[in-house]
Amino acid sequence: xxxxxxxxxxxxxxxxxETLDLPPQxxxxxxxxxxxxxxxxxxxxxxxDQKLIRCAVDLEFATAEASIxxxxxxxxxxxxxxx
Amino acid sequence: MLRILVQENDFDxxxxxxxxxxxxxxxxxxxxxxxxxxxxxxxxxxALYLEHYPGMTERALSKIAEQAAAKWPLKNCTIIxxxxxxLPGQNIVFVGAASAHRQAALSATAFLIDWLKTSAPLWxxxxxxxxxxxxxxxxxxxxxxxxxxxxx
Numbered sequence: 001x002x003x004x005x006x007x008x009x010x011x012x013x014x015x016x017x018e019t020l021d022l023p024p025q026x027x028x029x030x031x032x033x034x035x036x037x038x039x040x041x042x043x044x045x046x047x048x049d050q051k052l053i054r055c056a057v058d059l060e061f062a063t064a065e066a067s068i069x070x071x072x073x074x075x076x077x078x079x080x081x082x083x
Numbered sequence: 084m085l086r087i088l089v090q091e092n093d094f095d096x097x098x099x100x101x102x103x104x105x106x107x108x109x110x111x112x113x114x115x116x117x118x119x120x121x122x123x124x125x126x127x128x129x130a131l132y133l134e135h136y137p138g139m140t141e142r143a144l145s146k147i148a149e150q151a152a153a154k155w156p157l158k159n160c161t162i163i164x165x166x167x168x169x170l171p172g173q174n175i176v177f178v179g180a181a182s183a184h185r186q187a188a189l190s191a192t193a194f195l196i197d198w199l200k201t202s203a204p205l206w207x208x209x210x211x212x213x214x215x216x217x218x219x220x221x222x223x224x225x226x227x228x229x230x231x232x233x234x235x
Contacts, residue, residue, distance in 0.1 A: 006134055006136055006204070006206060007134055007206035007208070007218050008218045056136070056139055056204070059136075059138055059139040059142055061202075075136060075204075077136070077204060077206065078206060078221070079221030080200075080201065080202065080203060080204055080205055080206065080221065081200075081205065081206050081218075081219045081220070081222075082133070082135075082164060082176070082199060082203050082204075082205025082206070082207070083116055083175075083176055083196055083200030083203075083205070083225070
């Protein structure tokens with residue numbers, strides 16, 4: 001699974017992109033966040049306050065309940081601040 | 084016609100306004116967002132850095148423009164959002180809408196800028212003349228501004 005990070009999530013995690021083999025029980029965005037938090041201190045710090053995390057599955061905004069089965073690309077980022 | 088661009092280069096507002104003209108257009112409205120030199124109590128701004136999600140940002144902006152075109156009878160609509168390092172006073176975003184009458188053009192322009200602030204994947208970082216940079220936190224006021232259009 002290709003996972004992308006933007007803005008301060010990218011800085012805290014230390015990479016813009018990683019490709020990971022997910023355990024079979026990780027089937028939703030929320031489960032993926034819980035699993036990523038266990039990877040290392042950087043991931044744990046980035047995902048510490050889940051109110052500040054937004055997600056997109058295959059370029060569409062997604063909630064914690066959204067399925068990631070069959071997805072090609074998942075992105076995590078802070079609330080948007082363009083305009 | 085919808086014109087959606089995400090680019091590092093500046094845009095020329097005159098050229099963009101002229102491009103919105105078409106047969107049957109009686110009103111063209113536009114908004115230009117620019118980089119403020121100083122924000123609140125922070126030190127003076129050296130630059131604003133805009134990060135985006137290539138692919139998704141263009142897609143989200145297109146979706147917002149399509150929503151505007153469905154709500155109001157627009158002849159043309161343009162959104163240009165700059166990314167990368169921008170200096171105080173420089174352009175960040177151009178939003179323009181053309182319609183037969185002014186109200187549709189004005190309303191669509193306000194809708195577009197309110198919505199793109201809350202639903203396009205773009206992130207601002209303030210780089211100051213001294214001290215550490217700061218990712219701009221999302222504002223509840225922007226969410227509220229966008230939300231009011233759902234009640235129309």
